[in-house]
Amino acid sequence: MAQVVQTLDDFGKPAWILAAVLGFVVFWPVGLAVLAYLIWSGRMSCGWHGVRGRWESRLAGRFDRARNRVEDEFRNFGRGGASSGNKAFDDYREATLKRLEEEEREFHSFLNRLRQAKDKSEFDQFMSERRDAPDSGAAPAV
Secondary structure, eight states: OHHHHHHHHHHOHHHHHHHHHHHHHHOHHHHHHHHHHHHHHTTTOOTTSSOOOHHHHHHHHHHHHHHHHHHHHHHHTTTTSSOOSOHHHHHHHHHHHHHHHHHHHHHHHHHHHHHHHHHHHHHHHHHHHHHHSOOTTSOOOO
């Protein structure tokens, strides 16, 4: 295996590309394995493995900053920390969220009352059936 890798390294990137394409043609998992090896080993000297050039570093830095900014916005959305920039909309959103939280509390209390009422009716039914049932523990009359 090491001999094959050394030979392909001697021929350069075109040989690796040809090996990946042939791997996909012969049997797709082989092509996928070759592609994964190329990416993992950094043989194609692309992506994050090689030394970045000046432009790549700038673009990567801008991308990282933009990603962090978006992640912060999503993390703070709905907590009052993220402002849309429109005061009227922010007030409306805050009032709506408070109203929805209150409705959620009311709904949960309604469900609790409903469960209690159901449990009580089932228990009352059980007790009435037990009261009305003949006493099975009594000795038969002789």
